[in-house]
Amino acid sequence: MTRIFAALAALAAALAACSPAQSQAVQAPAPAAKDPLLTPIAPDYARQWLGETAPAHIHGNTWLVGFEGLNVGLIRTKTGAILIDGALPxxxxxxxxHLKALGVPLSDVKYILSTEPHYDHSGGLAALARDTGATVVASPQAAQVLARGRSGPDDPQSSSLERFPAVQRLRPIADGQTLRLGDVVVTARATPGHTPGSMSWTWRSCEGKDCRDVVFASSLNPIASGGYKYSDPANRALHDGFLKTFKAFRAMPCDILITAHPSQSGGDVKLAKLRAQPKPNPFIDPAACRTYADTHQALFEKRLAKETGR
Structure with missing residues (x-):
């Protein structure tokens, strides 16, 4: 009998050695077959944007689920969720x-809003749209670029931009049009300049009786490549579009500003403060959109002066 008990004990020990304890970390699944929609784009260069950071609650229905150098917005509504931008594949x-950590099933995402059709903000849209079943919403100009996965010659950076996975499920939306999901209405705000089809997005966020106007803004960086000049008469439409965009931001209802690249509006500093001390909320700043416009109009005028030799 003693021999039997000893054998059973040895068998139990062997089985225990084959099964990790529940307190141990879950083993990662075996790598899936190569996914063309997740093929990295410019991985060495893009690493500067993709520093890991935990999801952050900004205010009311508004969250961030992106990275240190790239914002990806999340709006939670009573009937689903809206993402803004898709970063890189x-x-x-x-x-x-990040969505799963917040308890947001991928199937809850109904719309993905696009600020601009560049690979750093749109490279992940195709995969996210596939995985969630969501519709990607963009300006008419940007929708054309997203559908083919590359910018045209009217983009100031077209000569240096990487291609990205084309998006299939698209809904163009014009300036001033609205998109409703549950209890949230998002308004499209055309903000051309950085790209011809840049679009910013605005909505209301409430915490009890404290309701705020939120702006998720496209980039206003007046960068160009390949000899493109905003001052060239052939590019007059985008030159004038930039000036209208600066004016629009100054007039926009704006209590909370989130920008596609957080560093362009001090969002990285605000997020660090929010994590350290949530109240008073450092993102609440009614002057933020005016400051954003003023800062980038000065950069635009500096670029024009350099182009024209003034």
Whole structure:
């Protein structure tokens, strides 16, 4: 009998050695077959944007689920969720993990709003749209670029931009049009300049009786490549579009500003303060959109002066 008990004990020990304890970390699944929609774009260069950071609650229905150098917005409504931007293909697994960590099933995402059709903000859209079943919403000009996965010659950076996975499920939306999901209405705000099809997005966020106007803004960086000049008469439409965009931001209802690249509006500093001390909320700043416009109009005028030799 003693021999039997000893054998049973040895068998139990062997089985225990084959099964990790529940307190141990879950083993990662075996790598899936190569996914063309997740193929990294400019991985070495893009690393500067993709520093890991935890999801952040900004105010009311408004969250961030992106990275240190790239914002990805999340609006939670009573009947689903809205994402803003998709970062790069290689960033999609982290975005989806952030959603799951917040208890947001991928199937809850109904719309993905696009600020601009460049690979750093739109490279992940195709994969996110596939995984969630959501519709990607963009300006008419940007929708054309997203559908083919590359910018045209009217983009100031077209000569240096990487291609990205084309988006199939698209809904163009014009300046001033609205999109409703549950109890949230999002308004499209055409803000051309950085790209011809840049679009910013505005909505209301409430915490009890404290309601705020939120702006998720496209980039206003007046960068160009390949000899493109905003001062060239052939590019007059985008030159004038930039000036209208600066004016629009100054007039826009704006209590909370979130920008596609957080560093362009001090969002990285605000987020660090929010994590350290949530109240008073450092993102609440009614002057933020005016400051954003003033800062980038000065950069635009500096660029024009350099182009024209003034």
């Amino acid at each position: 290689q960033a999609v697994p982290a975005i989806e993990a």
